Amino acid sequence: MLPSRAASQAPMESCGSAERHLPWPPQFSKFGMLLLQRARVPAAVLPVPLTHPAPDPTEPSVVCDIAIDGTTIASVARSDGAPRSGFAIDLDGAVVFPGFVDAHVHLDKAHTWDRAPNRSGTFAEALETLGRDKAHWTRTDLLRRAGFGLTCAWEHGTRVVRTHVDTWLPWGEENHATMQELREAWRGRIALQTVPLTGIANYSGPEGETVADLAMKYGACALGGWSPMSPDLPRQLDRLIAIARDRGVGLDLHVDENGNPQEEVLRTLAEAVIRNTFGNPVVCGHCCSLSVQAPERQRSTIALVKEAGLRVISLPLCNLYLQDRGGAEQPRTPQWRGLTLIHELISAGVPVACASDNVRDAFHAYGDFDAAEVYIESVRLAHLDSRLGESARAVTSTAAEIVGGPAMGRVAPGAPAHLVVFPARSFSEFLSRPGSARRLVDGENMRDARPPGYGELR
Numbered sequence: 001m002l003p004s005r006a007a008s009q010a011p012m013e014s015c016g017s018a019e020r021h022l023p024w025p026p027q028f029s030k031f032g033m034l035l036l037q038r039a040r041v042p043a044a045v046l047p048v049p050l051t052h053p054a055p056d057p058t059e060p061s062v063v064c065d066i067a068i069d070g071t072t073i074a075s076v077a078r079s080d081g082a083p084r085s086g087f088a089i090d091l092d093g094a095v096v097f098p099g100f101v102d103a104h105v106h107l108d109k110a111h112t113w114d115r116a117p118n119r120s121g122t123f124a125e126a127l128e129t130l131g132r133d134k135a136h137w138t139r140t141d142l143l144r145r146a147g148f149g150l151t152c153a154w155e156h157g158t159r160v161v162r163t164h165v166d167t168w169l170p171w172g173e174e175n176h177a178t179m180q181e182l183r184e185a186w187r188g189r190i191a192l193q194t195v196p197l198t199g200i201a202n203y204s205g206p207e208g209e210t211v212a213d214l215a216m217k218y219g220a221c222a223l224g225g226w227s228p229m230s231p232d233l234p235r236q237l238d239r240l241i242a243i244a245r246d247r248g249v250g251l252d253l254h255v256d257e258n259g260n261p262q263e264e265v266l267r268t269l270a271e272a273v274i275r276n277t278f279g280n281p282v283v284c285g286h287c288c289s290l291s292v293q294a295p296e297r298q299r300s301t302i303a304l305v306k307e308a309g310l311r312v313i314s315l316p317l318c319n320l321y322l323q324d325r326g327g328a329e330q331p332r333t334p335q336w337r338g339l340t341l342i343h344e345l346i347s348a349g350v351p352v353a354c355a356s357d358n359v360r361d362a363f364h365a366y367g368d369f370d371a372a373e374v375y376i377e378s379v380r381l382a383h384l385d386s387r388l389g390e391s392a393r394a395v396t397s398t399a400a401e402i403v404g405g406p407a408m409g410r411v412a413p414g415a416p417a418h419l420v421v422f423p424a425r426s427f428s429e430f431l432s433r434p435g436s437a438r439r440l441v442d443g444e445n446m447r448d449a450r451p452p453g454y455g456e457l458r
Contacts (some may be wrong), residue, residue, distance in 0.1 A: 010162035025152075033245045034068040034444045035088040038079045040425065042392035047412045050078060059427055060389035063093060068417040071443040077412055078223035089446075093425045099159030099418030099442075100371030101399035101409050104252075104285050104313045106197075107146035107163040107182075108137065108175050110369075111360045111457055118362035119444060120328040121321070123258070126362035136169070142178040148457050149359060150186055153369035155451040157420035157440055160191045161369075162252070162355075163402050164224055167196035167215060169207055183219065189442075193221045193403060195252045200227035204239045212243050219292070220402065222283070224384040226254035229263050237272035250281035256289040258324055259336065261297075270304035283402055285313045285357075288323055299354075311402045311413040312350055314340050314394075315357035316378045318364040342382045346390070349356035353399035354378040368451070371395040372420070376434045388427060400416070417443045 043051045050062055060321035083425040111131055118126045135366045146163075153161055165175045176194065193205045196215035203225065204206060212223055222246045225235055244251055266287050273282055284305075290298060305312070316321040316339055323338030345352050354374055359367035367373075375395045378384055384391040393399070396409035407415055419441035424430035438449045 009279060032073075033087065034441075034446075035091045036066040036068070036096070036419070036421075036441070038081070038093050039064050039066050039091045039254045039419075039421075040093045041076075041096050041411050042427075043223060043395075045098050045410050045412075046076065046390045046398050057388075057389055058381075060392075061095070061427065064411070066096070066411060066419070068441070068444055071136065071417055073411065073413055073415045073417050074256045076077050085429070091421065094422045095422045095430045096411070097157070097372070097422070098409050098411050098415070098453070099420060100157050100375075100395050101116040101160040101353075101403065101405065102158050102356050102369065102371050102374075102395070103160075103162050103283075103353045103399040103403050104357055105149075105161055105163045105369065106361070106363075107149050107161075108142060108165055109358055109361040109363070110149040111145040112136075113360045113362070113365055116125055116362055118365070121365075122324045122327055123322055123363075129362040134166070137175065139174060139178050139181075142175065143182070143436055144457065146178070146182055147185075148452060149369050150182060150190055150192070151452050151456075153371075154186075154190055155440075155449045156368065156372060157418075157438060157449065158190065158369065158371050159416070159418045160193070160400065160403060160405055160408055162193040162195060162221070163203070164197040164252070164254075165220075167198045167211055168202075169214070170195070170209065171457050172198075173218075174212075176220070180218045189242070191389060191405065192410075193220050195224035197254070198225050200225040200236050200240055201230075201232070202295050203243055204232075209238065210452060212247060213279050215249055220249070221279070222250045222252040223256070224252045226257070227265060229265060229268070230388075233265065233268050234272060237269060238276060240274045240356055241272060241278045244280060245276075245278065248280070252283040252286065255284040255287050257286040257319070257322075259338070260289055260290055262292045264291060264293075264301070265303045266310075267304060270301070270308040270310055271454050272455060273308040273310065274304070279309075279405065281309065281311065282347045282435050283311045283313060284440075286315060286319065288310055288319055288338055290340050291336065291338075298344065302341070302344055302350065305345070306348050306350055310350065312340060312345055312352045312377070313402065314342055314354050314382070315351060315397075316354055316381050317367055318357035318373060320381060321366070337381055339382055340377075340422055342384070343387070346387070350395070351398050351402055352394065353402050354394040355399070362434070372438070373420075373434050376431050385431075417441065445456065 317340030
């Protein structure tokens with residue numbers, strides 16, 4: 001599914017109550033200069049001088065005037081309510097986020113639930129079910145499902161997506177070729193990054209170089225994989241790091257996606273990065289088992305993670321769904337939330353983002369590639385309200401830094417003019433109504449968001 005619909009310049013539908021609160025035309029408009037007055041922006045994504053004096057911790061935002069020139073934010077200033085030159089729209093305190101960054105997804109698996117459901121909800125059945133479903137993963141099938149997923153992300157306000165791509169030989173080439181086709185089709189709207197997903201041990205085998213070269217051939221931004229704990233893991237990581245260093249890229253790995261305290265891939269990876277003095281970016285997704293280890297072990301592992309310069313992505317919706325299940329035959333209440341130690345990692349100075357992960361597939365039956373939903377649920381599930389002031393970075397500026405796009409995810413002079421406007425007038429309103437309509441600003445173009453209907457998948 002190519003994004004002809006997403007790129008359409010046709011008039012957009014009304015956003016209901018948002019139409020009353022956000023008084024700009026409900027279709028694309030073009031002006032020489034656009035000024036958004038009285039926009040309520042999370043302080044965490046603003047230039048530091050604008051955050052002084054510090055806002056109330058329960059409402060960590062600043063009401064600003066944002067000037068947009070072409071595709072770039074020209075200026076941001078605290079709003080004084082005075083009229084400005086140019087075409088001005090008074091947002092009357094509406095909450096405005098920068099375009100979202102979804103730093104860890106699986107577009108190739110997305111929207112397979114209807115034909116490949118996971119009836120037990122367990123990790124083992126997810127692997128088995130999607131393993132069988134891969135027989136259907138043709139170019140046409142991938143374009144349809146992944147293209148629909150990108151359209152959803154676009155209409156929800158996401159402007160950067162990093163997807164992991166299953167890369168077992170020989171059929172993995174079609175996966176990567178299709179993602180490159182989508183990358184080109186979405187260029188200028190969503191920056192689509194790809195990372196190969198295979199067993200870490202495979203890089204040490206006879207096809208290791210081939211797997212890496214295949215991914216790089218189709219524009220991968222890092223090498224990726226997953227592994228259980230094993231005596232060979234340190235050697236395998238050394239080999240993977242050498243391959244990545246030779247190709248001038250970093251790593252983005254699935255790590256400890258389970259509740260077994262004996263699984264310490266995160267610790268082993270940190271030791272390998274330090275041992276090899278590897279300076280390229282290393283990203284670790286999930287890191288669930290860290291939460292169920294002894295406190296002393298947690299602290300020493302986090303210290304190693306910090307020393308190694310690792311970056312962590314938590315996937316709250318998927319891990320809440322998948323971890324600590326009793327299975328369909330003996331359902332029981334989960335005893336933990338499947339989350340990594342988000343607060344402890346942030347307090348130690350480790351960059352932490354949150355992302356969508358799997359959407360409507362055997363690993364997670366739900367989701368919509370909506371980073372606002374991911375953020376709101378992360379605040380609730382991980383008690384990020386206790387650090388609300390910095391929490392917005394999890395799907396904006398920190399996520400952008402993790403995937404190598406430091407200009408994204410910010411509302412600052414020189415940043416890309418991608419903004420998401422919500423009808424809420426405070427963090428409390430925003431966090432309380434996750435299904436709110438929104439409007440999108442891309443350069444001087446403004447429109448109502450209109451997520452696609454599921455009928456487009458058929």
